[in-house]
Amino acid sequence: MxxxxxxxxxxxxxxxxxxxxxxxxxxxxxxxxEDVKYELERHSNIRKSLRKRYSNLNSSLDCSNYALNTVSCVSGVASVSLLSTVALIQVYRAVVLTTLLYGSETWVTYSSHIRLLERLHQRCLRTILQIHWSDLVTNVEVLEQAEIPSIEALIAKSQLRWAGHVFRMKDHRLPKIALYGEIRSGHRYRGAPKKRYKDCLKKTFTACNIDHQNWSDYAADRSAWRLISSKGVTLFEETRRDTIKNKRSRRKARAASAVSQDPAFSCRLCSRACRSRIGLFSHERSCRQRGHSLPS
Known part of the structure; x- marks a missing residue:
């Protein structure tokens, strides 16, 4: 040492x-x-670690975009066309995601952490696929085009794999003692209790349709546990995408019903109804930037 x-x-x-x-x-x-880079942080809080990874990856993306744009200006070739989209996604999965999600097997995640990671995930994929915000492509459609799961599904898969690995360890191993151990004495501070890794794991079991009371029976067999985990994560990702699509369709339906009551503000370029005059002005400006013209 x-x-x-x-x-x-x-x-x-x-x-x-x-x-x-x-x-x-x-x-x-x-x-x-107070914390170790890419490893530990006090109170099992990963906020600082995620912020560091977020800022480092943003800096790397800016530098790589600048380098590719410089090469494209010199050679006259588009920056993303230097590599195929499939190759870029493979590099992204092998390099970026492995670094971003390093140690995610033991993370205690909150919704704020997931939103931060999903936002960065979408930015990288949209850069690779050359999707601009004005193209009006949803996040689910981006994941479907890239044929890659969400960050939440990747974290769930790694945690299920790690839980099965810890269960199959010998009883004297420290990870198994930490997972199944209980505090003998002490007191909790005032306020809401901190979220534990067991709570996060139980939530993952429920989302993946795995019985959290009898999961150890399946985890004893490595091959069976790998199959169950894979099916559970696939089901979780499908349910997640369907929920987002249904939520978006209901939101669009409510917006359409609200606008239909006052059809005075309608776009002359694409016939889309807007709620107010200023909204119509902004929308028509965006339509002109996208190349739409007035119908003859």
Whole structure:
């Protein structure tokens, strides 16, 4: 163990002293940190880690877009046409997603974390597929074109795989002790309890149509658990996409019924009804930018 690369992290209060015995050198104190890059953070909170990954990946995307645009200006070739779309998506899955979701097997995720990751996921896919916001392509359609699941489904798949792996471990292994262990003494601080990894895992089981009380019976067999997990994640992704589509269709139906009561604000280019005059003005400007013209 090297002193330079050895750090310590504690759940809440760090002890006053912690030394490491080294036969060649004197005792030294481990450096205490609040979080470890791409690994741990206090209270099982991944907010800082996700923010770091989000900013780093955004910077990488900006730099890569600048480099590709520079090459395209010199060679006269479109930037994305340097590689096929299939190859770009394969590189994205192999490099970007593996780095972005590193350690997601043990994450305790909230809806805010999922929204942040999904937003970055959509930005990368839309850049690869050359989809602009003015094309009016939904997020579900982007995933279908790229033939790639959502971030939430990828996290669920990794957590199910890790849960089965931990269950098949020996009883003396630390991951299994941490998963099945209980606190012997102590008290909880005032306020709502923190979300635990067990709670997150139970929610994943329910979403993937897996019995959370008898899941260990299936996890004992590795091949069977892999098949059940794959089917469960596929069902979860299909249900998620259908829910989003139905929610969007209901929202569009309500908007259409509200606009139909006052059809005075109708676009002269595409005949789309708007709710107000300023909305009609903005919509017609967007239509002109997309190349629409007045019907003859």
């Amino acid at each position: 090297t002193e330079k690369y050895t750090e310590s992290i504690y759940p809440r209060v760090s002890p006053s002293a912690l030394t490491f015995e080294n036969e060649q050198e004197n005792d030294y104190r481990l450096k205490h940190v």
